[in-house]
Amino acid sequence: MQEQRNGEFQNSPFKVLKDAIGKTSPRSAAAQKASSHDDHEDDEGLFLRSMSGATRIAADGDQEPGPQTPTAAAEKRVDDEAHGRALFLQAVGMIGTPVRRDGIPGPDEEAPARSSSGRMRQLKRGTIRISEELDLHGFLKDDALRRLEYFTASAYARGLQAVLVITGKGHNSPDGPVLPGAVAAWLREQGKDMVAEIHAAPRDKGGSGAIVVFLKKR
CATH class of the missing domain: 1.20.5 (Single alpha-helices involved in coiled-coils or other helix-helix interfaces)
Known part of the structure; x- marks a missing residue:
């Protein structure tokens, strides 16, 4: 048992x-x-899926931009390129700066000398206005002519009617007033396909130290 x-x-x-x-x-x-x-793995996959449309927060609290759409990326690239070109041209002094647009002398200014040019009369009345100016003070001839070429071509391409090129009178140049003559010669010869007329500027625009350039229509 x-x-x-x-x-x-x-x-x-x-x-x-x-x-x-x-x-x-x-x-x-x-x-x-x-x-x-x-x-x-399921939890990790769920977490990654839930975060796929999120925007990362930077350490300083600022949001970092998420992935850009093709359209936004293209627009940003165009803006960056345009901004970069503008900065480059401004840095080398090739962009003209806006000047007074009325073309009429102020109360303390002398009236410009009379001219037989119809365009100069229109400039005095304000029918034609100087849109931009290029200051070539202090540049050597070759450098000045390169800047003049770009400035004139740019103004012509944008359909501007009149621009001002400041050459100075050349009194302080060791070789005399070389630049005014070189600029005028370039405008009459190399620039003839873009330039309609050139004239010494009115006194309120620089007198003999500047040139008014009237551009052809495209």
């Missing part, structure tokens, strides 16, 4: 259950680890 009880105890269902759990526990742990890994 004692032996039978011992056999029953040894064949106890609790022991069988314990042995079964022990045998299956490694596979269950592996399955649990795989399940945990899958859950981690």
Whole structure:
């Protein structure tokens, strides 16, 4: 009887259950680890998907711009190129600066000398206005003529009617007044396809130290 009880105890269902759990526990742990890994991947994928349209916040609290659309990127590139060209041309002094647009002398200024040119009369009345000016003071002849060429071509391309080129009178130049003659010669010869007339500027615009350039229509 004692032996039978011992056999029953040894064949106890609790022991069988314990042995079964022990045998299956490694596979269950592996399955649990795989399940945990899958859950981690699902959580990570869900997080990345939820953040795909977000804008990153910089360390200083400013928002960094997200990915640009092709249209926005193209517009930014055009703006950057235009801005870069303007800065370059301004840096080398090739862009004329706006001047007084009425073309009429103020109360303390002398009236310009009379001219037989119809365009000069229109300039005095304000029908034609000087839109931009180029100051060539202090430049050597070759450099000045390069700047003059660009300035004239740019004004002509934009349909301007009249511009002012300031040459100075050349009194302080060691070679005498070389620049005024060189500028006038370039405008009459190389610039003839763009230039309609040139005249010495009125006194209020610089007199003999400046040239009014009337441009042809395109």
